[in-house]
Amino acid sequence: MPFTIPINPIVYAAGDGGIPTTVPFAELRGRMRGYEQTIVARGGFETMRARLTTTPEEALDWLNNGLMRSVVSYGPQAETCWEGVLLGVTATFGQERRSVSLEKMANRVGCKYSTRGGSPTTSSAVSDTFSQARYGIKDGLISASGITATAAANLAAMELGRRAWPVMTPASSVRTGDVGDVSVELAFSGWYYLLDWLLTSSTSTTSTVTTTQAKALLVAYNAVNAFYSTSSQDVTASGISDEEYIAPDTSYLQKLEALLSQGNSSNERLAWGIYEDRRLVVAQWAGATPDTVAYRRVLGSGQLYDAADGPVAAWNARPDAICETADLLDIGPVANQADAAARFYVERVVCTIDESGVGLALEPQATDSADAVLARYS
Amino acid sequence: MASDYRIIVGGTTLYLSNSTGAPVAGGAATAAATTPWMVRLTDWTPTSAPPRTIWSGGPPFRNGADPLYQAYETVTETIPLVLSGGTHDTLAARLQQLKQLANVALFGVPALLQVQPSGATSPVYFEIYSASAQERNAPNAKGVGEGAIVINVDLTITRSPHGGSASLATLINGATFTNRVTGANPNTQSLGALTGDLVYEGQPLNIQITPAGIGTRILYAASVASVASVNLTAATGTTTSTGGIALGASAATISSVRAARGLKLRILVRVDTLTNPTKMQLRARLIATGAGATDVLIDLPWSRALGSNTTAQIVDLGGWAPDFVRLPIIPSAQISVEIWMRSIDGTSVTATASTFDALLYYDFGVTSSFDVSSAGSLYLLGAQNLSGAYLPLNPPRAVFMDATPAPTQRVTFRGTIPRAWSGSSLYLAWYVASTGLATATDTSSVTVTHAPLYRSLRGNN
Numbered sequence: 018m019p020f021t022i023p024i025n026p027i028v029y030a031a032g033d034g035g036i037p038t039t040v041p042f043a044e045l046r047g048r049m050r051g052y053e054q055t056i057v058a059r060g061g062f063e064t065m066r067a068r069l070t071t072t073p074e075e076a077l078d079w080l081n082n083g084l085m086r087s088v089v090s091y092g093p094q095a096e097t098c099w100e101g102v103l104l105g106v107t108a109t110f111g112q113e114r115r116s117v118s119l120e121k122m123a124n125r126v127g128c129k130y131s132t133r134g135g136s137p138t139t140s141s142a143v144s145d146t147f148s149q150a151r152y153g154i155k156d157g158l159i160s161a162s163g164i165t166a167t168a169a170a171n172l173a174a175m176e177l178g179r180r181a182w183p184v185m186t187p188a189s190s191v192r193t194g195d196v197g198d199v200s201v202e203l204a205f206s207g208w209y210y211l212l213d214w215l216l217t218s219s220t221s222t223t224s225t226v227t228t229t230q231a232k233a234l235l236v237a238y239n240a241v242n243a244f245y246s247t248s249s250q251d252v253t254a255s256g257i258s259d260e261e262y263i264a265p266d267t268s269y270l271q272k273l274e275a276l277l278s279q280g281n282s283s284n285e286r287l288a289w290g291i292y293e294d295r296r297l298v299v300a301q302w303a304g305a306t307p308d309t310v311a312y313r314r315v316l317g318s319g320q321l322y323d324a325a326d327g328p329v330a331a332w333n334a335r336p337d338a339i340c341e342t343a344d345l346l347d348i349g350p351v352a353n354q355a356d357a358a359a360r361f362y363v364e365r366v367v368c369t370i371d372e373s374g375v376g377l378a379l380e381p382q383a384t385d386s387a388d389a390v391l392a393r394y395s
Numbered sequence: 396m397a398s399d400y401r402i403i404v405g406g407t408t409l410y411l412s413n414s415t416g417a418p419v420a421g422g423a424a425t426a427a428a429t430t431p432w433m434v435r436l437t438d439w440t441p442t443s444a445p446p447r448t449i450w451s452g453g454p455p456f457r458n459g460a461d462p463l464y465q466a467y468e469t470v471t472e473t474i475p476l477v478l479s480g481g482t483h484d485t486l487a488a489r490l491q492q493l494k495q496l497a498n499v500a501l502f503g504v505p506a507l508l509q510v511q512p513s514g515a516t517s518p519v520y521f522e523i524y525s526a527s528a529q530e531r532n533a534p535n536a537k538g539v540g541e542g543a544i545v546i547n548v549d550l551t552i553t554r555s556p557h558g559g560s561a562s563l564a565t566l567i568n569g570a571t572f573t574n575r576v577t578g579a580n581p582n583t584q585s586l587g588a589l590t591g592d593l594v595y596e597g598q599p600l601n602i603q604i605t606p607a608g609i610g611t612r613i614l615y616a617a618s619v620a621s622v623a624s625v626n627l628t629a630a631t632g633t634t635t636s637t638g639g640i641a642l643g644a645s646a647a648t649i650s651s652v653r654a655a656r657g658l659k660l661r662i663l664v665r666v667d668t669l670t671n672p673t674k675m676q677l678r679a680r681l682i683a684t685g686a687g688a689t690d691v692l693i694d695l696p697w698s699r700a701l702g703s704n705t706t707a708q709i710v711d712l713g714g715w716a717p718d719f720v721r722l723p724i725i726p727s728a729q730i731s732v733e734i735w736m737r738s739i740d741g742t743s744v745t746a747t748a749s750t751f752d753a754l755l756y757y758d759f760g761v762t763s764s765f766d767v768s769s770a771g772s773l774y775l776l777g778a779q780n781l782s783g784a785y786l787p788l789n790p791p792r793a794v795f796m797d798a799t800p801a802p803t804q805r806v807t808f809r810g811t812i813p814r815a816w817s818g819s820s821l822y823l824a825w826y827v828a829s830t831g832l833a834t835a836t837d838t839s840s841v842t843v844t845h846a847p848l849y850r851s852l853r854g855n856n
Binding site: 023025027039041044046047048091092093094095096248249250294315316317318319320322323324325326327328344374375 | 449450451452453456457460461463464637659676681692693699700711713714715716717718739740758759760761763789790805807809810811
């Protein structure tokens with residue numbers, strides 16, 4: 018048996034309405050052929066993929082019953098490495114492949130329409146309560162113009178029928194040679210991205226601190242899909258305020274990002290995400306104090322170290338940190354210069370573990386044009 | 396005593412070596428004195444599993460590389476055999492019997508290969524995962540295709556990388572562990588002398604823990620090189636600050652880590668006289684020692700909010716690999732541990748941090764909640780004997796079983812179930828799951844058994 022992947026993802030049974038439970042369903046330790054996790058400075062736990070060789074019966078179970086099972090990946094020191102929910106399964110049965118995903122699913126659908134010569138409005142949403150009881154509520158919105166309210170309602174109902182359940186995507190090939198084995202790839206998403214599942218709106222023009230609004234969004238979301246912790250112990254107040262107004266048919270994720278992208282009263286960026294125990298974490302970005310180095314690299318070593326030269330396992334590396342390479346001597350970067358020759362701000366970390374070993378990629382901050390930045394504010 | 400090699404499946408044993416020193420033509424393979432099989436021992440010895448090492452660093456930036464992780468491949472080897480059939484039909488029947496028994500792993504439990512050279516006191520057992528047998532012409536004999544009655548057989552097996560023993564070694568037998576580091580029957584007790592080839596790499600343990608009392612528990616378990624109970628002086632504090640306050644600091648000696656690369660430091664703090672503990676978080680700050688030292692090495696992450704109990708709790712503050720003390724000039728390594736407290740929402744919180752346990756550990760983990768109200772024990776299982784010998788259980792498991800024993804509660808284990816390391820001890824600490832109460836006088840009865848592993852030969856070890 019080649020190198021053993023030391024992570025133990027524990028998959029928990031999905032509860033009613035997609036609400037995560039603490040009932041363990043499976044431990045993947047010792048069974049995986051490959052593991053990859055990504056974490057981002059604006060979002061938190063992003064994606065996780067686990068590949069395992071299975072029996073046909075187990076692969077079928079993952080396809081039929083796996084979606085919305087939650088997962089917590091633990092490291093060998095009992096630390097939480099990643100946490101999320103299963104949104105996609107791909108099973109390979111030799112030359113047959115089946116994929117199922119919640120990406121296109123919508124079980125509460127409205128139609129945004131305008132009548133001939135009328136103003137835009139949205140039809141009452143129609144729901145598939147069986148799908149909602151299984152996965153939680155996920156909004157879908159279609160658009161049409163120049164139709165009646167009755168037609169809009171019909172369109173919404175038709176779209177619901179088409180999208181209320183996850184669609185299976187088959188791939189079948191017949192070829193000579195080795196038929197292949199049975200394997201499963203589980204694609205997990207961080208809980209943060211499920212904030213895009215629900216649409217909201219608000220006509221309030223009250224000015225409120227942006228982080229306070231962010232916390233309130235989570236509370237409101239939880240009233241529909243109780244996915245998140247509403248604890249605010251890791252939310253550092255931004256100190257700036259904005260209107261509570263939310264345009265119709267805006268997702269919770271869009272509004273949250275619009276608020277937190279504004280930064281804080283020190284004119285610094287914020288880093289945020291959904292992390293352990295599905296808690297929202299908001300803090301000033303580490304790039305505001307680039308002399309505070311969280312991670313160090315030495316070119317002759319294949320390891321990452323913390324500021325006190327303690328080795329950091331690849332699966333424990335987190336974004337929103339300054340990483341410095343000791344051997345690359347900077348002339349002396351400006352105090353507020355996050356990125357320099359020897360150091361950079363880590364926006365995203367990608368940890369990959371397979372039978373050949375462990376890899377860690379620390380990705381720098383994206384180069385944002387002013388337009389792209391402003392587009393997120395609107 | 397002749398060498399003794401066998402294939403064992405449940406109640407059936409196939410003898411590959413005749414105890415008289417020569418195979419009996421057409422004899423029954425299920426008895427040592429009548430078996431028609433013989434191992435051509437001058438041509439074979441068990442293969443040691445090659446290690447698969449993951450290396451860190453290397454040229455062109457430095458000379459050499461450091462080992463980071465290591466595990467072992469399964470072993471595929473060919474055992475050369477002689478089969479004396481008496482008649483060709485009997486020969487074919489004996490050959491079929493071998494092929495059948497060696498390939499039961501897929502739908503049953505793996506067959507065992509027993510290896511005991513002449514003069515060895517104890518056998519070693521390897522699990523066989525798959526096998527194939529190819530007959531060949533024996534020297535100076537009729538060809539196989541011509542109806543030979545004596546043939547050579549190449550038995551190619553893929554087996555476990557390490558062999559085990561038919562029984563577990565008892566390291567700790569019904570000992571009382573009290574939920575504190577110091578005093579009589581402490582929560583850290585030596586595993587004693589170990590046998591086996593992997594004593595410096597970790598060998599499986601089966602740990603049975605029977606807590607006294609009723610209610611739910613969460614258990615910390617670790618295999619440690621040492622544990623220190625460190626007193627904190629003037630360690631009472633109150634805060635409404637979300638930034639936190641320092642309760643107190645004391646130095647912990649961590650000199651073992653200078654030589655032992657794999658050891659890590661873990662801090663578990665014991666706090667009592669708490670107010671509003673569910674609004675409180677704790678953290679450890681590690682500070683360099685030395686005259687006038689104030690350099691903060693690292694802040695470990697804030698703990699979860701504490702449980703509701705206001706009398707006494709034990710809180711895991713996390714682990715750290717103190718590589719910085721692996722320097723040649725430091726005669727004894729110490730690190731100062733400062734315990735911090737904060738309120739998560741501005742509610743006033745108070746605590747006294749009386750001591751902390753500083754573990755230098757190899758393996759550490761924590762269970763999910765389990766209920767001890769009904770009679771039974773928590774088992775942390777690292778070894779299994781499904782095929783009849785004790786070999787690693789992959790992956791290791793935790794389970795609560797009744798007195799039978801039969802499983803009654805599923806328990807998950809985060810981290811690494813403790814293994815046996817040369818010179819190590821077992822550390823246990825526990826608290827009530829629903830409230831966080833950790834009573835220092837609570838006891839558990841603990842039995843620890845050990846499955847030594849062998850690469851090839853064992854002798855009497």
